Amino acid sequence: MTSTALHDLGVAQLATELRERRVSAVEAAQHFLTRAKAHQNLGAFVALNEEATLTQAQAADARIAAGTAGTLEGVPIAHKDIFVTRSFPSTAGSKMLAGYQSPFDATVVTKLADAGAVTLGKLNCDEFAMGSANENSAVAPVGFDAPAPVRNPWDTHRIPGGSSGGSAVAVAARLAPAVTGTDTGGSIRQPASFCGITGIKPTYGRASRYGMIAFASSLDQAGPMARSAEDCALLLSAMCGPDPDRDSTSLDVPAENFSAKLNDSIEGLRIGIPAEFFGEGLAPDVRAAVDAALKEYEKLGAQLVPISLPRTELSIPVYYIIAPAEASSNLSRFDGVKFGHRAKNYTDLVDMYKKTRAEGFGDEVKRRIMIGTYVLSHGYYDAYYLQAQKIRRMIADDFQNAFKHCDLIAGPVAPTVAWKLGEHGNDPLADYLADIFTLPASLAGLPGMSVPAGFGESGMPVGLQLIGNYFHEARLLNAAHRLQQATDFHLRQPGGL
Amino acid sequence: MALTPQDIARIANLARLELTPSESERMLTQLNGFFGIVEKMRAVDTSGLTPLAHPVAAIQDVTLRLREDVASEPNQREANQQSAPAVERGLFLVPKVIE
Numbered sequence: 167m168t169s170t171a172l173h174d175l176g177v178a179q180l181a182t183e184l185r186e187r188r189v190s191a192v193e194a195a196q197h198f199l200t201r202a203k204a205h206q207n208l209g210a211f212v213a214l215n216e217e218a219t220l221t222q223a224q225a226a227d228a229r230i231a232a233g234t235a236g237t238l239e240g241v242p243i244a245h246k247d248i249f250v251t252r253s254f255p256s257t258a259g260s261k262m263l264a265g266y267q268s269p270f271d272a273t274v275v276t277k278l279a280d281a282g283a284v285t286l287g288k289l290n291c292d293e294f295a296m297g298s299a300n301e302n303s304a305v306a307p308v309g310f311d312a313p314a315p316v317r318n319p320w321d322t323h324r325i326p327g328g329s330s331g332g333s334a335v336a337v338a339a340r341l342a343p344a345v346t347g348t349d350t351g352g353s354i355r356q357p358a359s360f361c362g363i364t365g366i367k368p369t370y371g372r373a374s375r376y377g378m379i380a381f382a383s384s385l386d387q388a389g390p391m392a393r394s395a396e397d398c399a400l401l402l403s404a405m406c407g408p409d410p411d412r413d414s415t416s417l418d419v420p421a422e423n424f425s426a427k428l429n430d431s432i433e434g435l436r437i438g439i440p441a442e443f444f445g446e447g448l449a450p451d452v453r454a455a456v457d458a459a460l461k462e463y464e465k466l467g468a469q470l471v472p473i474s475l476p477r478t479e480l481s482i483p484v485y486y487i488i489a490p491a492e493a494s495s496n497l498s499r500f501d502g503v504k505f506g507h508r509a510k511n512y513t514d515l516v517d518m519y520k521k522t523r524a525e526g527f528g529d530e531v532k533r534r535i536m537i538g539t540y541v542l543s544h545g546y547y548d549a550y551y552l553q554a555q556k557i558r559r560m561i562a563d564d565f566q567n568a569f570k571h572c573d574l575i576a577g578p579v580a581p582t583v584a585w586k587l588g589e590h591g592n593d594p595l596a597d598y599l600a601d602i603f604t605l606p607a608s609l610a611g612l613p614g615m616s617v618p619a620g621f622g623e624s625g626m627p628v629g630l631q632l633i634g635n636y637f638h639e640a641r642l643l644n645a646a647h648r649l650q651q652a653t654d655f656h657l658r659q660p661g662g663l
Numbered sequence: 664m665a666l667t668p669q670d671i672a673r674i675a676n677l678a679r680l681e682l683t684p685s686e687s688e689r690m691l692t693q694l695n696g697f698f699g700i701v702e703k704m705r706a707v708d709t710s711g712l713t714p715l716a717h718p719v720a721a722i723q724d725v726t727l728r729l730r731e732d733v734a735s736e737p738n739q740r741e742a743n744q745q746s747a748p749a750v751e752r753g754l755f756l757v758p759k760v761i762e
Contacts, residue, residue, distance in 0.1 A: 269742035370718045371725075384716055411735065414727045415717060483704040486697065494678060501679070503755050508748035515758045520681040532680060536671075536690060537697065539678040549705060555714030557707055562721035592689075595696055611718025636722055 172197045173340040177241055177397035180343055184230060184240035191226035191240030191284055195219050198242045198286050202341045205663065206309035209316040210335040211244070213288040214308055218253035222284040229282065238404060239282030244342045246333050247288040247305070248295050249275050249388070250377045254285070258379040259293040259303040259329075262506045262526030272377025273409050274346060274388045281404035286342055290316045290332030293528045294497065295353055295381045298597040299590065300331025302530045307332075315587050318361060319660040320626055324584045327357030333391050334361035339663050344392035344401050348378055349614075350385045351485050352579070352604025358391055358616040359579035359629025364646065364656055365391035366398050369636050370611030371417035374409030382492040383415070385485075385608050394656050395617065395646035399424040402639065419637060427640045428647040433467035435645065438572030442478035443603055449582045451622030456578050459619035459630045459649065463576070466648055473568040473575065477561050481605040484561065486598055487541050487554040488609070493531075494538025500526060533594060562610040565635075574645060575633040578603055579616045583626035607633045617646045618655035627655075665695050 172194055175183065183189045199219060202211050219242070226240040250256040250268035257263045271279070279285070292302040300316040307314055316331040318324040319339040326335045330347030334357035337345055347354040349367035358365030366389050373388040380386060390401035407421035439460070444453065460470060502508035502522030509521035527535070541550035568575060580600055590596040607614040613636070616629035630649075634642040650656050671691050675682045682690060717725040740753055749756035 266746050269739055269745070384718065410728060411730050417719060417725070480704055480707065483701040487701065487704070498679075502748055503757055504744075505746040506748070512758065515760050516679065517681075518758050519679040523679055524681040527680075532682075532686075533690065533693060535678050535680060536674050536694060540666075540670075540674045540694075543674070543677060550701070552714055553705060553707070553709060555716065556709035556712040557704060558718075559712055559715035559721065560707075560709070562715055562718060566721065594693060595700070598697075598700075609718070610721065636719055 173201055175343065176393050177238070177344045177400050181238060181241050181400070185235055187230060191223040191230065192220060194240060195223035195242050195284050195286065198342060202286060203309070205339055205341055206307065207317070208319060208322070208335050208339055209290055209307035209310065209314050210332040210339065210341060211287045211308040212247050212257065212290045212305050212332065213254045215254050215287065219284060219286055222279070226282055226284055236280065236282030237400060238278065241283050241344070242286045242342060243278060243283045243344050243346070243401070244286040244289050244336055245275060245346045246291050246330050246348055248291055248348050248379050249346060250379065251275055251285065251288065254288045256288070256379070257305050258295070259291045259305050260526065260528070260531070261304045262500050264305065264507065266505060270377065273374035273412060274405050275377065277407070278346070278401070278404055289336055289345060292329035292331070293531050294379065294493070295329040295348055295350055296493070296530050296534055297328040298352070298356060298600055299325040300328035300357070301325060301587070302328070302528055304528050318584050319663060320362065321624060324586055324626065325360070327360035327584060329353040330357050330391065334358055334363055334365070337361070337363045337391055337393060338660060340659065344390055344397050346388060347391045348386060348388050349608065350382050350489060351608045352601050354389045354391060355579050355604050355614055355616040355629070355631060356601070360584035360627065362618050362627030362655065362658065363391055363393055364395055364398050364615065364617055365389060366402060366615035366639065366642065367613060368402060368406060368639050369613045371415055372406045372419060374413045374416050376409055376412035380496040382489040383496060384492060385489060394650055395643045396425070396428055399428060399643045422640065424640050424643050427644045430644050431467070432463070432645055432648050435468040435574070436471050436572040437463055437468050438471050438473035438568050438575040440473050440475040440478065440568070440575060440577055442475050443577030447581050447602070448578055449622070452578050452580070452582060452628050455620035455622055455628035456630055460576060462649060462652055466652060471572045473571055475564050475568060475606055477557065477564055478602065478606055480557055481561055481609055482598060482602055484554045484557045485601070485605040485609055486537070487550050488558065490534040490538035491542050491551050492538070494535045494542065497531070497535055530594060558609050561606055565606070565610045565612060569635045574638070574641060577631050579629040579631040580604070583622045583624070583628060603631060612636060613639045613642055615642050615646060617649060620655055666691060666698070
């Protein structure tokens with residue numbers, strides 16, 4: 167095996183090469199570290215620590231030699247910089263946490279390390295995961311002195327999507343075989359779609375939120391991003407499981423082997439097609455790719471069933487009330503006292519808080535804190551936050567009604583392909599409205615994924631969104647895997663790499 | 664119902680955010696634009712519905728657990744304070760609050 171081919175291997179293949187000792191974990195780590203630096207112009211990584219990575223790789227090689235290898239032993243992965251890590255700084259893409267050293271690892275980080283994965287570094291993201299284009303990061307990527315855009319490898323003048331933009335780019339550009347991401351309102355699915363890779367957000371509560379820097383606690387979920395559903399299944403199996411002492415919202419649902427049912431037949435599978443996902447807001451190029459993928463499903467024996475998710479459009483205001491409300495509460499911890507940035511000049515304690523937060527937070531974070539503070543304030547709570555939580559129940563009930571008629575739901579991930587850097591300029595609403603198709607499943611806490619479905623305008627990737635009922639991750643991955651057995655969109659790669 | 668500059672000042676104070684005059688002006692325009700799309704939500708009849716906090720509660724009872732009230736973590740004061748802006752003798756320092 168020549169090392170030049172290492173980055174073309176998926177997780178499953180690379181794990182086999184490592185276990186059978188045709189390549190060592192140290193060689194694999196070195197190969198990907200070299201690649202990360204060679205393509206640092208993409209802005210995907212915000213932190214590397216070669217010494218820490220190679221130490222982990224040596225330990226993996228020792229376990230392989232001793233015959234105690236885990237399922238992901240020696241496989242290099244990278245984490246979205248929302249997960250705290252002891253060996254790398256943890257910034258959440260914010261000036262507020264520049265250089266922050268966590269005294270502990272997130273549960274997801276620990277679980278993947280327990281399965282043998284080696285950490286390559288930390289990946290760029292929107293500040294506190296707030297954004298749909300990764301244009302809100304305030305941290306300089308590796309190789310840069312100042313914040314710089316994360317670039318979509320399919321067209322470096324376009325955004326990669328967000329908030330897990332660095333994660334999607336690292337996989338699409340073959341800088342890592344797989345990575346972690348987080349999804350609050352679409353932050354795994356949308357960048358996966360825009361970069362032509364596969365990503366899954368499990369049911370809310372299946373993966374521990376311990377050590378995931380909190381944005382909106384009733385929505386945040388961790389998940390893997392990789393080239394294929396098969397690779398996502400391997401990582402997701404290691405990431406999920408109850409964390410009863412450390413995350414009070416973690417569900418008492420045992421870990422599961424999500425690879426077990428990948429090859430099951432999907433003959434007779436009923437796929438619900440929500441009319442509201444195919445309205446006039448959907449770009450024709452995206453629609454054509456999604457329609458073609460659905461035709462492919464019919465060829466595989468699945469049956470398309472028309473369904474309705476009548477409150478799809480309402481999910482935008484509902485989400486953008488609930489998420490900022492929870493964010494304004496979570497981000498109150500950044501006060502310049504226990505960790506992070508503190509302003510240099512101030513008159514008293516309150517002035518210190520105000521100046522620290524003014525300097526430490528970027529524009530989008532400030533906007534959401536303001537919205538959240540307002541909707542939770544006296545006299546407005548019932549009209550906004552409580553009303554949004556009630557409509558959230560209606561949205562969740564709509565899905566349960568739909569699942570009476572289908573086994574999973576399919577549609578577009580986003581209304582368009584990735585847009586140009588700076589195109590949405592100073593109009594945050596444009597980004598919010600583009601989240602329309604990912605928000606409903608987020609509000610309902612359902613598992614959702616993005617699967618490469620073809621290419622649209624300017625050769626940019628298009629993702630197919632699959633949404634399952636609670637705890638039906640295995641069924642989603644099975645359906646995605648069968649599509650990937652019949653198509654090769656997930657194997658295509660951008661040129662120039 | 665549009666927000667006024669006074670509302671922005673009040674909310675910024677509650678949020679402990681210092682905004683420059685130009686930031687306040689931009690915030691006012693953007694928040695009013697945002698609350699324009701929220702109006703549709705306010706008109707929905709939700710009488711008799713219970714708010715949904717943990718999404719999985721849509722299909723099953725979800726009770727938030729309490730753990731035993733026992734010390735489970737070792738003392739890591741130094742590690743926990745290594746990223747603090749100002750520390751002295753193991754204590755976090757803040758500007759004087761009591762004369």
